[in-house]
Amino acid sequence: xxxxxxxxxxxxxxxxxxxxxxxxxxxxxxxxxxxxxxxxxxxxxxxxxxxxxxxxxxxxxxxxxxxxxxxxxxxxxxxxxxxxxxxxxxxxxxxxxxxxxxxxxxxxxxxxxxxxxxxxxxxxxxxxxxxxxxxxxxxxxxxxxxxxxxxxxxxxxxxxxxxxxxxxxxxxxxxxxxxxxxxxxxxxxxxxxxxxxxxxxxxxxxxxxxxxxxxxxxxxxxxxxxxxxxxxxxxxxxxxxxxxxxxxxxxxxxxxxxxxxxxxxxxxxxxxxxxxxxxxxxxxxxxxxxxxxxxxxxxxxxxxxxxxxxxxxxxxxxxxxxxxxxxxxxxxxxxxxxxxxxxxxxxxxxxxxxxxxxxxxxxxxxxxxxxxxxxxxxxxxxxxxxxxxxxxxxxxxxxxxxxxxxxxxxxxxxxxxxxxxxxxxxxxxxxxxxxxxxxxxxxxxxxxxxxxxxxxxxxxxxxxxxxxxxxxxxxxx
Amino acid sequence: xxxxxxxxxxxxxxxxxxxxxxxxxxxxxxxxxxxxxxxxxxxxxxxxxxxxxxxxxxxxxxxxxxxxxxxxxxxxxxxxxxxxxxxxxxxxxxxxxxxxxxxxxxxxxxxxxxxx
Numbered sequence: 201x202x203x204x205x206x207x208x209x210x211x212x213x214x215x216x217x218x219x220x221x222x223x224x225x226x227x228x229x230x231x232x233x234x235x236x237x238x239x240x241x242x243x244x245x246x247x248x249x250x251x252x253x254x255x256x257x258x259x260x261x262x263x264x265x266x267x268x269x270x271x272x273x274x275x276x277x278x279x280x281x282x283x284x285x286x287x288x289x290x291x292x293x294x295x296x297x298x299x300x301x302x303x304x305x306x307x308x309x310x311x312x313x314x315x316x317x318x319x320x321x322x323x324x325x326x327x328x329x330x331x332x333x334x335x336x337x338x339x340x341x342x343x344x345x346x347x348x349x350x351x352x353x354x355x356x357x358x359x360x361x362x363x364x365x366x367x368x369x370x371x372x373x374x375x376x377x378x379x380x381x382x383x384x385x386x387x388x389x390x391x392x393x394x395x396x397x398x399x400x401x402x403x404x405x406x407x408x409x410x411x412x413x414x415x416x417x418x419x420x421x422x423x424x425x426x427x428x429x430x431x432x433x434x435x436x437x438x439x440x441x442x443x444x445x446x447x448x449x450x451x452x453x454x455x456x457x458x459x460x461x462x463x464x465x466x467x468x469x470x471x472x473x474x475x476x477x478x479x480x481x482x483x484x485x486x487x488x489x490x491x492x493x494x495x496x497x498x499x500x501x502x503x504x505x506x507x508x509x510x511x512x513x514x515x516x517x518x519x520x521x522x523x524x525x526x527x528x529x530x531x532x533x534x535x536x537x538x539x540x541x542x543x544x545x546x547x548x549x550x551x552x553x554x555x556x557x558x559x560x561x562x563x564x565x566x567x568x569x570x571x572x573x574x575x576x577x578x579x580x581x582x583x584x585x586x587x588x589x590x591x592x593x594x595x596x597x598x599x600x601x602x603x604x605x606x607x608x609x610x611x612x613x614x615x616x617x618x619x620x621x622x623x624x625x626x627x628x629x630x631x632x633x634x635x636x637x638x639x640x641x642x643x644x645x646x647x648x649x650x651x652x653x654x655x656x657x658x659x660x661x662x663x664x665x666x667x668x669x670x671x672x673x674x675x676x677x
Numbered sequence: 678x679x680x681x682x683x684x685x686x687x688x689x690x691x692x693x694x695x696x697x698x699x700x701x702x703x704x705x706x707x708x709x710x711x712x713x714x715x716x717x718x719x720x721x722x723x724x725x726x727x728x729x730x731x732x733x734x735x736x737x738x739x740x741x742x743x744x745x746x747x748x749x750x751x752x753x754x755x756x757x758x759x760x761x762x763x764x765x766x767x768x769x770x771x772x773x774x775x776x777x778x779x780x781x782x783x784x785x786x787x788x789x790x791x792x793x
Binding site: 206210214217221222225229239242243246636637638639640643650656658659661662665666667668669670672673675676677 | 680683687691692694695696698699704705706712716717719720722724726728729730731733734735738739740742744749751753756758760765767769770771772773774776777778
């Protein structure tokens with residue numbers, strides 16, 4: 201069980217130490233305590249979002265409103281209850297196949313219907329973030345005035361499917377936003393008339409969502425409405441959602457604050473949440489539960505999260521076109537080579553792939569016939585190995601070296617091909633996601649056998665963090 | 678002075694990002710941010726030294742090694758990290774290690790860079 205992960209505690213203690221340590225510094229500078237709080241919140245949010253720690257807030261002092269006691273084997277046949285799931289026709293995303301819900305990871309996407317939906321126990325709901333919730337107790341999701349609410353059940357069990365075996369043991373992790381909202385929320389439970397929570401169901405299209413917000417309203421048997429905001433990490437990490445009274449519906453505001461920021465805040469901002477399949481109800485719809493204070497807090501978080509998210513999304517979107525471009529350029533080059541093969545001597549760089557080849561190629565045909573075989577083989581091999589660098593180099597070479605003699609370049613390509621491999625090694629070699637930052641006690645080498653004696657290290661593998669007091673390793677060079 | 682080595686970790690980077698945001702919104706000065714980072718260096722160094730107790734073993738093949746300014750940088754391939762509880766395999770890992778013997782290294786790298 202990964203429940204005894206020392207990393208979250210350690211990080212928490214470091215954060216606390218640092219904040220306490222700089223408190224005086226802030227005071228000396230005349231900076232408000234609020235700024236320090238903001239710093240702490242930003243820091244914690246980022247660490248939370250980084251998936252470096254699975255259950256960062258496992259030891260949070262905020263206790264969930266409901267205790268999750270999800271039975272492992274909750275695979276009731278949903279077919280029988282299909283009829284009770286009223287998903288109005290014409291609604292988008294009405295792909296709710298209850299039959300599939302028996303199996304894990306099945307997703308049900310539906311928008312907010314115009315009228316109540318009875319969700320029987322055992323239904324697995326997938327939120328917009330892609331996290332799956334299994335409802336153990338029948339709930340009713342209604343929508344009034346554009347909002348959905350879940351009525352009924354005394355005890356709501358929402359389990360994120362992932363590692364069912366760990367359900368009962370792990371404490372769910374909550375976002376600080378939600379925690380605050382939870383506290384506030386619980387106070388209002390009695391006084392609130394049935395407020396519609398929004399059950400976000402949608403399909404997650406991007407796996408690198410780090411947090412997602414799912415708003416599920418779980419009223420207790422006293423007709424209290426409990427809105428839980430579950431902040432989830434990615435599907436891979438086993439997170440279990442408690443059902444606190446935090447509601448974070450898009451319709452947050454009394455003050456009319458926009459929906460998207462609210463969503464993005466609690467979600468840790470994902471693109472889909474902002475504009476995705478979520479039909480979250482009308483933005484700006486009033487939610488009487490949220491206090492102004494809550495909103496401000498949430499807004500702050502939103503700004504923090506938003507700024508964090510924006511570059512990430514742009515990075516992600518920009519990375520895709522680049523990779524596509526590279527692959528297309530590779531294809532273009534090989535196509536051009538084929539054409540050149542037929543008519544002219546292959547030119548990898550220089551004017552090899554432009555129409556200006558006609559002038560040069562014809563003269564070179566006679567002179568370079570003997571090189572055809574070598575050039576072709578070499579060129580093809582080079583193309584296979586270094587399509588990226590060559591295409592980039594060639595494109596620039598084409599434009600600038602049109603008039604230069606091509607003979608030298610062609611001959612050098614096979615000779616230089618070996619060098620190109622090592623060129624790529626150096627910049628990319630040290631660029632990796634898996635990093636260990638530590639101190640060394642002793643580094644020993646015998647012939648090509650290396651021994652490492654390391655200490656006090658922080659490891660980051662694919663985003664996940666580990667620490668060690670001592671590490672001993674062997675490697676052969 | 679403690680190693681600034683740990684600033685390039687999840688915890689350190691998130692702190693730096695948060696500080697940058699505050700600087701951009703002009704809520705704190707860059708000088709104050711630097712002080713915070715120094716405080717972070719102290720805190721993380723002492724936390725790792727005192728609060729962490731586990732051991733890890735690993736084995737792999739060494740791709741490159743570099744020793745400069747008393748800092749070792751290795752790149753290993755196909756490495757297995759073994760802890761009592763779990764086994765982690767990665768195909769490539771970079772290890773940056775500062776000298777664990779000296780206690781007040783400042784940051785030797787920046788010192789060398791700044792010296793004429």
